[in-house]
Amino acid sequence: MHSYTGKILHIDVSTRKYWVQTVDAEFLKKYLGGVGLATRLVYDNTPAGCDPLGPDNALCFACSAFAGTTMPVGTKHGVASKSPLTGMIGDSLSGSHFSEMLKRAGWDGLVIKGQADEWTTVFIDDDDVRFLDASSLVGKGTMATQHALREEFGDENVRISSIGPAGEHLVRFALIDNDGRQVGRTGNGAVMGSKRIKAIAIRGSQPITVADPVGLLKETRRLIEITQGPGTEKYRVLGTPSNVLNMNKLGVLPTRNFSETVFEHAEEVSGERLAERYTVKAVACAGCSIACEHWGKVTSGKYKGAIAGVDYEPLFALGPNCGIGSMPAVLRLMQDADELGLDGMSVGVVVSWAMECYERGILSKEDFDGLEPNFGNDEAAVTLLDKIAHREGIGDLLAEGVKRASAKVGKGSAAFAMHSKGLEMPGYDVRSLKTFAMGLAVGTRGACHNRSLVYEADIKGKVDRFIAEPGRGKLAKEAEDFAAILDCLVLCKFLRNCFDDFNVEVSRLYTMTTGIPLTPEELVEVGERVWNLKKAFNIREGWTMADDWMPDRIFDDPVPTGPSKGSHLTREELRSMIDEYYQARGWTPEGLIPRSKLIALGLEDVAEDIGVEDPAPQAEPVKVEA
Numbered sequence: 001m002h003s004y005t006g007k008i009l010h011i012d013v014s015t016r017k018y019w020v021q022t023v024d025a026e027f028l029k030k031y032l033g034g035v036g037l038a039t040r041l042v043y044d045n046t047p048a049g050c051d052p053l054g055p056d057n058a059l060c061f062a063c064s065a066f067a068g069t070t071m072p073v074g075t076k077h078g079v080a081s082k083s084p085l086t087g088m089i090g091d092s093l094s095g096s097h098f099s100e101m102l103k104r105a106g107w108d109g110l111v112i113k114g115q116a117d118e119w120t121t122v123f124i125d126d127d128d129v130r131f132l133d134a135s136s137l138v139g140k141g142t143m144a145t146q147h148a149l150r151e152e153f154g155d156e157n158v159r160i161s162s163i164g165p166a167g168e169h170l171v172r173f174a175l176i177d178n179d180g181r182q183v184g185r186t187g188n189g190a191v192m193g194s195k196r197i198k199a200i201a202i203r204g205s206q207p208i209t210v211a212d213p214v215g216l217l218k219e220t221r222r223l224i225e226i227t228q229g230p231g232t233e234k235y236r237v238l239g240t241p242s243n244v245l246n247m248n249k250l251g252v253l254p255t256r257n258f259s260e261t262v263f264e265h266a267e268e269v270s271g272e273r274l275a276e277r278y279t280v281k282a283v284a285c286a287g288c289s290i291a292c293e294h295w296g297k298v299t300s301g302k303y304k305g306a307i308a309g310v311d312y313e314p315l316f317a318l319g320p321n322c323g324i325g326s327m328p329a330v331l332r333l334m335q336d337a338d339e340l341g342l343d344g345m346s347v348g349v350v351v352s353w354a355m356e357c358y359e360r361g362i363l364s365k366e367d368f369d370g371l372e373p374n375f376g377n378d379e380a381a382v383t384l385l386d387k388i389a390h391r392e393g394i395g396d397l398l399a400e401g402v403k404r405a406s407a408k409v410g411k412g413s414a415a416f417a418m419h420s421k422g423l424e425m426p427g428y429d430v431r432s433l434k435t436f437a438m439g440l441a442v443g444t445r446g447a448c449h450n451r452s453l454v455y456e457a458d459i460k461g462k463v464d465r466f467i468a469e470p471g472r473g474k475l476a477k478e479a480e481d482f483a484a485i486l487d488c489l490v491l492c493k494f495l496r497n498c499f500d501d502f503n504v505e506v507s508r509l510y511t512m513t514t515g516i517p518l519t520p521e522e523l524v525e526v527g528e529r530v531w532n533l534k535k536a537f538n539i540r541e542g543w544t545m546a547d548d549w550m551p552d553r554i555f556d557d558p559v560p561t562g563p564s565k566g567s568h569l570t571r572e573e574l575r576s577m578i579d580e581y582y583q584a585r586g587w588t589p590e591g592l593i594p595r596s597k598l599i600a601l602g603l604e605d606v607a608e609d610i611g612v613e614d615p616a617p618q619a620e621p622v623k624v625e626a
Helices: 025-031 034-045 098-102 141-155 185-194 213-226 230-237 238-249 271-278 312-318 326-338 344-360 378-390 394-398 402-411 434-440 453-459 471-489 502-514 520-540 552-556 571-584 596-599 604-610
Strands: 007-012 017-022 058-062 076-082 089-095 109-113 120-125 128-133 159-162 176-178 181-182 197-203 279-283 293-297 307-310
Touching: 025 520, 034 058, 034 076, 034 089, 034 109, 034 394, 034 471, 034 520, 058 098, 058 185, 076 098, 076 185, 089 098, 089 176, 089 181, 089 185, 089 520, 098 159, 098 197, 109 197, 141 159, 141 176, 141 197, 176 185, 185 197, 185 238, 213 502, 230 238, 238 271, 238 312, 271 279, 271 293, 271 326, 293 326, 293 571, 307 326, 307 604, 312 326, 326 344, 326 378, 344 378, 344 394, 344 402, 378 394, 394 402, 434 453, 434 471, 434 571, 453 471, 471 502, 471 520, 502 520, 520 596, 520 604, 596 604
Parallel strands: 007 109, 120 197
Antiparallel strands: 007 017, 058 076, 058 109, 076 089, 120 128, 159 176, 159 197, 176 181, 279 293, 293 307
C-alpha cells in the first residue's frame, strides 16, 4: 500500500495506555477514509446504548487517502462519535495540516476512549504517545490554546486540535478547532471535553508515498487548473457568503428563526458587502487551490478588531436568522463562536429560537438574567454566546440545543425549534424546497446540507421546488451516496463539478495514490455502504421512523412574504416522499435495513446486529398534489 499506513492508533486516557490495530488494504478500500473509516471505527468501538458524554464513547479520527499528497483539496480528515446532541452518529469533517500530520505520524486513524483524571493534552510524536498536564490551558479559547502549546513545544510544525470553553463545559454543540478550521457539527467538542482532553497535538516525520507519483502529479496539475476556472469562481471571489443575496432573491434565506425568508438587510451582510468593506485575505485549507474562506475584519466602531473567517452557514445563523443586519456584529459573533468553541450554525439557531421565545413572552427578561434579546439585538447575542459557552444562567438551558431546550420550556416552543433529530437546521428555508425538506428529514446526522446535496435539485431548477412529486426519493438517495463518497475520500465538495466523469476519474486517482485497484462501480458502492452503516448505527442506538421528520413550522406556517409567499410543506407530502425514499434505499416501509441489503454491501456483522427480514414488494408511490 501507498499513502495508507495500515495502522489505527487506539488510546485510553483513563489508563494512559495505547495500542495499535493493523488493517489491510481490503478493509481500507471498503471505507476509503474520512467519514467512512471514522464511522466504522465508532461502530466497532462504541458499545450500544452508551452515554455520549461517558468514557465508553469512542472519539474517532480518520485521514483522507489523499492527505499530504499533491491532490488538491484532499488534505482533510473525518471525526465521528456518538453525538451528545442527537444520540446518533455524529460525523464531521475538517481540512487542515492536522490531517497531514496525523498521516505523517504513521496513522490512518485514531480512536480515543476513557476519561482522564485531570485536563490533559495528548501528544502523539510519531509512534510515541505522551499525556501532558493541560491545567494551565483550561478556560483558554481554541486558537489561544494552540498558540500556547506551540510555544511550549517550541515547534511550529506541531499541529493541534483543541476545544474552547464550550467543550470544557460540555455544550452539546461544541466544536473542535484545528488551524482555525473546525470539526463543527454534532458536538464532537463536547465528547472531547467529556474525556478531559483539552488538546490533541501531533508531530510526524514519516514520508507519505504514492503509487504513481508521475501520473498523479500530472492529473492533479490538471485539476488545479480547473479549480481556477469558472466552476469555482464564486468561491474564489466572494466565498460562500455569495449565497446570501442568492438565497434572499429566491425567498429561501432563513430570517428571524425561519419565520421569514427574505431579509431586509441582506445586502449589509452579503458576500458583496464583505468583499467591498471588510475582507482582508482569502484563506485556503491545507493543499487547497480554491481558497474559499474570506476573512473579514472590523476596523472601526464598537466591534473594532473583530476578525473571522466567514462562511455562509454561520453567517446566515448569526445574522439574518437572528435578525442582525450588521456585518461588524456578525464578524464579532463568528469570531466569538470559533474561539469559544461553539458550532456557529447551531448556536445561531439556538439564539434565534431564544429570541422568538422572548418576543412571544414564553421566556422573560428575568429568565435572560436581565437581557432583552429581541431579534436584531446584537449585544444581547454576544452576551448569550458567552453564557452558553460557560453554561451560565440561561446559557445552561441553551447549551442543550433547541430540541432539549424547547422540551424543557414547553409552552408551544417546540413548534418553532428548528432541527431534525436534534441537529439545528442549515441556511435554507425548506418550505419551498420540498425535495430538500425530505433530505433534511431523513439525514443520518440530522438536518445537514453537507450530507444531502439534494438541495441542488430544488435551487438549480432540476425539479419544481414548490411541489412534491414521484422521483424525489431516488434523487435524495443518489445525492446522499455521492456526498458520502466525497466525505470518505475526503474531497472538498467544491471540487465535485470539476470532473467530466467523476466515478471513472476519481477511482483512477485513488488507485494512482494508494496502489489499490478500485473500479468506478466499487467507488459507487462505497457511498451506499457508508450511508447504510451510519443508518445502522442510528438504528442500533434507538432510531425510529418518527425521527425522520420536520418541525411544525414547516407544515403550519406558510411563508409570509417574498418570492416563496404562501409556500409550505404538508405532512402528507413529506410522508409520501419519505416512503418513496425508503423504497429507493431498499429498506422496509418502517425505514429499517434488511439483512440481505447489509450482507450485499459487505456488512455481515452489522446484519447480525440490526438487520431485519426483507420487505414485501411495494406498489409505486402515488403522486401527491401540493
